[in-house]
Amino acid sequence: MAATDTPELAAFRAEAREWLATNFPASLKGRAAIMVNLNVETDEPDFLAWKRAMGAKGWGVPTWPKAYGGGGLSKDEARVLSQEMVKIGAFSPIGGMGVMMFGPTLLEYGTEAQKQRFMPGIVNGTTRWCQGFSEPGAGSDLASLATRCEDKGDHYLVNGQKIWTSGGQYADWIFCLVRTDTTRKHEGISFLVFDMKSPGVEVRPIQLISGNSPFCETFFTDVKVPKDQLVGPLNGGWSIAKRLLQFERQSLSGAGGGTGGGTARFGAPDLERMVDKYVGRDEAGRVADADLRQRLIAHHMEARAFALTLSRAAAEAKSGSGPSAATSIMKNVGAKIAQDRAELSMEMMGHQGLGWEGEGFNAYELGMVRGWLGGKAVTIYGGSTEIQNNIVAKRMLGLLDHQ
Amino acid sequence: MAVLSEEQTILRDSAREWVKDKAPVQALRKLRDSGAAFGYDPALYAEMAAMGWAGIVVPEAYGGSEFGYLSLGLVLEETGRTLVASPLVSSALGAASALMLGGTAAQKEAWLPKIASGDAVATLAIEEGPRHEPLSTALAASRTGSGFTLNGTKSFVPDGMAADVFIVAARSSGKPGEAAGISLFLVPADARGVTRTALKLMDSRGAAVIAFDGVAVGEEALIGAPDKGFEVLEPALDRVRAGLAAEMLGTALQAFETTIDYLKVRVQFGQTLGSFQALQHRAAKMFTELELTRSCVEAALSAIDTGTNDIRELASLAKARANETLHLISNEMVQMHGGIGMTDAHDAGLYLKRARAAEAAYGNAAYHRERFGRLHGF
Ligand SMILES: Cc1cc2nc3c(=O)[nH]c(=O)nc-3n(C[C@H](O)[C@H](O)[C@H](O)COP(=O)(O)OP(=O)(O)OC[C@H]3O[C@@H](n4cnc5c(N)ncnc54)[C@H](O)[C@@H]3O)c2cc1C
Numbered sequence: 001m002a003a004t005d006t007p008e009l010a011a012f013r014a015e016a017r018e019w020l021a022t023n024f025p026a027s028l029k030g031r032a033a034i035m036v037n038l039n040v041e042t043d044e045p046d047f048l049a050w051k052r053a054m055g056a057k058g059w060g061v062p063t064w065p066k067a068y069g070g071g072g073l074s075k076d077e078a079r080v081l082s083q084e085m086v087k088i089g090a091f092s093p094i095g096g097m098g099v100m101m102f103g104p105t106l107l108e109y110g111t112e113a114q115k116q117r118f119m120p121g122i123v124n125g126t127t128r129w130c131q132g133f134s135e136p137g138a139g140s141d142l143a144s145l146a147t148r149c150e151d152k153g154d155h156y157l158v159n160g161q162k163i164w165t166s167g168g169q170y171a172d173w174i175f176c177l178v179r180t181d182t183t184r185k186h187e188g189i190s191f192l193v194f195d196m197k198s199p200g201v202e203v204r205p206i207q208l209i210s211g212n213s214p215f216c217e218t219f220f221t222d223v224k225v226p227k228d229q230l231v232g233p234l235n236g237g238w239s240i241a242k243r244l245l246q247f248e249r250q251s252l253s254g255a256g257g258g259t260g261g262g263t264a265r266f267g268a269p270d271l272e273r274m275v276d277k278y279v280g281r282d283e284a285g286r287v288a289d290a291d292l293r294q295r296l297i298a299h300h301m302e303a304r305a306f307a308l309t310l311s312r313a314a315a316e317a318k319s320g321s322g323p324s325a326a327t328s329i330m331k332n333v334g335a336k337i338a339q340d341r342a343e344l345s346m347e348m349m350g351h352q353g354l355g356w357e358g359e360g361f362n363a364y365e366l367g368m369v370r371g372w373l374g375g376k377a378v379t380i381y382g383g384s385t386e387i388q389n390n391i392v393a394k395r396m397l398g399l400l401d402h403q
Numbered sequence: 404m405a406v407l408s409e410e411q412t413i414l415r416d417s418a419r420e421w422v423k424d425k426a427p428v429q430a431l432r433k434l435r436d437s438g439a440a441f442g443y444d445p446a447l448y449a450e451m452a453a454m455g456w457a458g459i460v461v462p463e464a465y466g467g468s469e470f471g472y473l474s475l476g477l478v479l480e481e482t483g484r485t486l487v488a489s490p491l492v493s494s495a496l497g498a499a500s501a502l503m504l505g506g507t508a509a510q511k512e513a514w515l516p517k518i519a520s521g522d523a524v525a526t527l528a529i530e531e532g533p534r535h536e537p538l539s540t541a542l543a544a545s546r547t548g549s550g551f552t553l554n555g556t557k558s559f560v561p562d563g564m565a566a567d568v569f570i571v572a573a574r575s576s577g578k579p580g581e582a583a584g585i586s587l588f589l590v591p592a593d594a595r596g597v598t599r600t601a602l603k604l605m606d607s608r609g610a611a612v613i614a615f616d617g618v619a620v621g622e623e624a625l626i627g628a629p630d631k632g633f634e635v636l637e638p639a640l641d642r643v644r645a646g647l648a649a650e651m652l653g654t655a656l657q658a659f660e661t662t663i664d665y666l667k668v669r670v671q672f673g674q675t676l677g678s679f680q681a682l683q684h685r686a687a688k689m690f691t692e693l694e695l696t697r698s699c700v701e702a703a704l705s706a707i708d709t710g711t712n713d714i715r716e717l718a719s720l721a722k723a724r725a726n727e728t729l730h731l732i733s734n735e736m737v738q739m740h741g742g743i744g745m746t747d748a749h750d751a752g753l754y755l756k757r758a759r760a761a762e763a764a765y766g767n768a769a770y771h772r773e774r775f776g777r778l779h780g781f
Contacts, residue, residue, distance in 0.1 A: 207746065208746060354760050355605065358601075359602070359612075361602075376734075380744075380745065
């Protein structure tokens with residue numbers, strides 16, 4: 001029991017601890033980073049059992065309502081659950097875009113029938129979702145999207161192209177923004193979901209600078225979509241998309257709390273280990289490279305300031321209603337800290353941080369290089385740093401565009 | 404831009420043409436995907452040498468054109484633009500400089516003409532740890548009756564798989580951290596006891612780990628006086644740093660121009676990206692940094708040509724600035740291209756990878772800020 005627990009929370013803590021002890025397989029301890037990967041399907045029996053248990057309990061999405069399979073926990077209970085999980089090296093086996101983005105959006109905008117239909121797959125982690133927002137001509141200016149959706153009476157017909165669809169090659173379903181009115185920009189967009197196995201859907205993986213192919217070009221040719229798969233009103237998709245992007249930024253910044261992986265989940269001790277291995281220390285134990293030392297210190301202080309801001313925001317939001325415009329600064333700060341940390345690591349490793357594959361480099365070093373490269377995307381996706389800053393300047397500070 | 408002589412202008416223009424024609428970025432991509440053994444294309448290097456580029460700093464008496472470091476810098480700037488992989492820096496600049504600075508007449512006669520013609524590749528074998536710190540040289544050179552025996556390992560030897568001969572920094576006395584006690588040796592790659600292992604680096608250039616296991620060398624292998632090798636090594640390294648800074652300047656310039664071109668054509672929100680002030684100011688900042696960097700690079704190369712006494716601080720200034728500028732621009736190139744910049748099909752990633760490899764080589768920015776500071780009594 002933690003010193004600050006109320007009697008009710010203390011009881012919940014005991015319950016959670018017991019349930020975790022019974023259900024979390026020891027063989028999975030501390031393996032979150034390896035196992036919870038959008039693109040990797042593992043069939044280790046222990047992992048599958050853990051996923052089934054968490055799915056049935058609803059604790060992969062602890063604060064979602066019980067009626068749709070969620071845990072029905074309060075924020076405090078969810079925090080206690082997360083603390084207890086961290087203690088024993090447990091992690092949520094249920095994640096991905098369904099949990100991070102689509103689920104919370106559907107809870108707000110979906111019809112009862114849609115929630116009954118789609119929530120179980122998200123809560124149990126059995127349906128993988130991908131996000132079909134960006135197009136070649138519509139990136140930062142997402143509302144200029146052109147994928148056509150025509151009303152054919154008993155179904156919709158979708159034609160067009162999406163790009164940068166993360167996990168598109170592995171996904172079961174897609175949530176997609178489509179144009180249902182070509183005469184208006186924001187007011188001509190609708191939010192549609194459909195099966196990636198529908199005839200007319202084609203994906204082509206794109207290779208990233210890190211060597212991975214985590215995303216795709218996605219083509220739609222005369223894809224027929226049942227009409228009950230429109231979420232929200234026709235031509236009302238833009239507000240839903242904006243809400244979904246808030247959830248996305250929140251989880252990217254780590255501001256969502258819980259067990260999800262945010263870009264700002266840095267392991268500070270790692271940098272210290274790297275100092276010992278690659279840089280060395282002087283007689284007084286200081287980092288041998290004085291210039292690097294100052295930058296490492298500044299980085300740690302920034303990371304601490306960010307962590308404090310996350311907890312302050314969480315405390316303030318306790319009574320409130322989910323993410324606010326402040327998630328924009330969170331995403332930018334979290335992304336910058338993650339990138340700075342990768343650059344500092346690269347600098348410390350020196351020549352050992354230049355390997356691509358093969359002899360002469362260990363797996364950690366090679367992984368750091370790929371991670372540094374892949375991490376360049378965090379200031380681009382989910383609304384780029386520049387777009388977040390525009391949102392802060394315009395919506396929060398009331399600064400107007402150049403007239 | 405420095406005031407160039409007519410010959411220098413011709414050299415730069417012909418380098419620009421050749422690079423565009425024969426060695427665009429596509430050539431590096433091909434090299435990477437072919438998994439070539441050397442980390443460069445020998446046929447391309449032969450063409451470069453045939454144009455005299457490998458002999459630009461080499462005296463006429465040894466088959467070079469004695470055209471100077473600023474001139475070689477002009478060529479390196481152009482090859483840097485398209486990330487051309489070649490032993491120009493390792494052999495025609497680094498090894499040639501060490502030989503010119505400290506080699507015996509016999510050593511120069513044996514190697515400089517072949518380096519200048521491109522028939523041989525020589526390279527400096529300096530690094531032992533993950534970060535550039537030549538003073539920490541520990542590879543052992545023990546005296547024997549007739550010379551020395553070398554034992555130890557050099558890592559990250561540029562073009563180490565292709566090299567015919569190594570210039571090896573070894574410790575003949577004193578301890579790591581001291582300049583005194585470092586000796587330089589010329590060691591043929593086929594000497595008994597030398598083994599090499601290729602490294603696969605992210606910038607697709609050639610490098611190797613070279614192990615020296617009881618390698619016997621005679622007195623005639625010494626470059627410079629025994630224990631005083633650092634007096635040759637340090638000025639040789641400064642020549643490499645200044646030349647590499649010129650190459651990095653070219654890399655940064657091309658990354659910048661490619662990015663500016665993109666800002667002029669990519670439309671979002673009904674206007675080109677370049678019309679957003681948030682990006683305009685960053686473009687102006689990059690332009691400013693490039694101008695400052697050019698001044699430092701050209702000053703360092705000119706100081707080497709005229710033999711002034713501030714070569715060390717200018718070389719550190721040039722390398723530090725080139726590192727910072729290329730670091731900034733390579734990151735901005737990816738960021739300003741958005742999703743496209745993250746794809747392997749786009750060149751931005753190649754510039755980013757090359758940028759970090761060049762930054763780590765021969766001292767990162769912190770190393771050169773520190774060195775510049777010490778030279779200034781801070
Ligand atoms: C790894 C990765 C995964 C992704 N996954 C998905 C996914 O699953 N689904 C999906 O739909 N999309 C996904 N995206 C796409 C992502 O959302 C877009 O890349 C992003 O919105 C930027 O769009 P763009 O790439 O077209 O860049 P552009 O919009 O062309 O922007 C290029 C540059 O210009 C800047 N810029 C643009 N407008 C302005 C302005 N007004 N003021 C100042 N600067 C500006 C941008 O910030 C950026 O730096 C992913 C992207 C990446 C890199």
